[in-house]
Amino acid sequence: MTKEYSIDRLIQIAIALSAEKNVDKILDMILQEAIKISNCDSGTVYVREKDLLYFHNTYTGAGGFVDKSTGKLKNIPPVPLNRSYVSACAAIDKKKINIEDVYESGEYDFTGAKKYDTMNNYRTKSMLVIPLEDDKGEIVGVLQLINAQDEGGTIIPFPASDEDIISALASLAAVSLTNRRLSQQVLDTLHSFVEVMVEAIDTRSSYNANHTKSMVSYARKFLDYIEQNHDSRKLTDEEKDSFLMSVWLHDIGKLVIPLEVMDKATRLGTKKDVIKNKVTVACLKEEIAGLKEPEKKKKADEKIELITKAWELIEDCDTKGFLPDELIDALKEAAKIRIIDSEDNETALLTEDELTAITVRKGTLTDEERNTMQSHVVYTGRMLDKMNFEGVYAQVPGWAAAHHELLDGSGYPNHVEAKDIPTQVRFLTIIDVYDALTAEDRPYKPPMPVEKAFGILESMVSEGKVDGEILKLFKESRAWEKG
Secondary structure (H helix, E strand, O other): OOHHHHHHHHHHHHHHHHHOOOHHHHHHHHHHHHHHHHOEEEEEEEEEEOOEEEEEEEEEOOOOOOOOOOOOOOOOOOEEOOOOOHHHHHHHHOOOEEEOOHHHOOOOOOHHHHHHHHHHOOOOOOEEEEEEEOOOOOEEEEEEEEEEEOOOOOEEOOOHHHHHHHHHHHHHHHHHHHHHHHHHHHHHHHHHHHHHHHHHHHHHOHHHOOHHHHHHHHHHHHHHHHHHHOHHHOOOHHHHHHHHHHHHHOOHHHHHOOHHHHOOOOOOOOHHHHHHHHHHHHHHHHHHHHHHOHHHHHHHHHHHHHHHHHHHHHHHHOOOOEOOHHHHHHHHHHHOOEEEOOOOOEEEOOOHHHHHHHOOOEOOOOHHHHHHHHOHHHHHHHHHHOOOOOHHHOOHHHHHHOOOOOOEOOOOOOOOEHHHOOHHHHHHHHHHHHHHHHOOOOOOOOOOOHHHHHHHHHHHHHOOOOOHHHHHHHHHHOOOOOO
């Protein structure tokens, strides 16, 4: 192999590497090229993790070793960073090692190499080991070549003339490993942020603690089902991760929603204690008036009974699932009852705000409170837009913020229609609705049976609100089953 050919070949492989995005494939290409250049029997790329060197990929024609790349080889123990191993010495000393015969070396103690030979019924002789160094001078891995051969297959030392070109390949490997490590660190930071945010939401509201985790569980099991049963629909690992990221983050906007709204278990919420106090004071005032003026006692007793019955009605309606017209009318009449407050002023039993709250027909939130609650998706979008989601993760903020949009445009916050709602959001909407209906930790309603929940989702399909094909796949997947 001439120097000119080597440089030309290096240029070719550099171009090929620049077009390849998968780091594992890049390392495979580099290792195979190094083996070809040196005509050696085998080669290995190690990746450093703390004080260990892990076999990342190995190629060889020798018996006992794997004959193709296998990622991080789980069946071969990692190499500890001590001076009993050739690859470890190269990493520790940060220098290239070219040895004619490992067993006869007087410079190093290579009992580690002999140990691996014994395990694999092999004889290591000549070695070329090059540390992979990043731009900060830290060792990120090692390229190790074993048993260079001449044209007749006889083991020979690695020629010094091959060292430069193989070192150049090693540099490319180091760059690839460094880039992947940096990318992984960014991704790890992002996942840590997600975990912290979800934990913050869960800790803040015990009533919503399991919602996001349940949805992620549904999504993971659904994606597994799709991968196993629908090849045309399956996603890459990165696509899965970006979608799951949007599921984890879909409710991050709830961090800014007042707890008295988010955790409102009854129509009155904190207003109930205020009304109860007014009722108690009003009844005491009537009782005192009757004691002071006996001729007014009968009237006072009647007023006490009126106020007490009104309070019983209010207390009963506070937790009802649905209020028909007759109860709402009765509440409006009760609200008008005149009472004496603690300052001896005459006032209505209920204020306008209290009447509005207690006459919510279904659920616990007033229109104003519902608008506040619905604004969490707006805050989700704003908060995530401040982060730098790129590449396959670029759509995470949009997907997360759109999980309450419906295909007919009746959703919120932007009332977008089917043509603008991607598949990821359509599924996110379905599992959000499903969990909201079946959740066991909601303060304002009991969990709904699975059959009834799917009945409601199917009616939403009929109304053109959710995707029927995705709902069908979700039902088939049984991803919604607990455990």
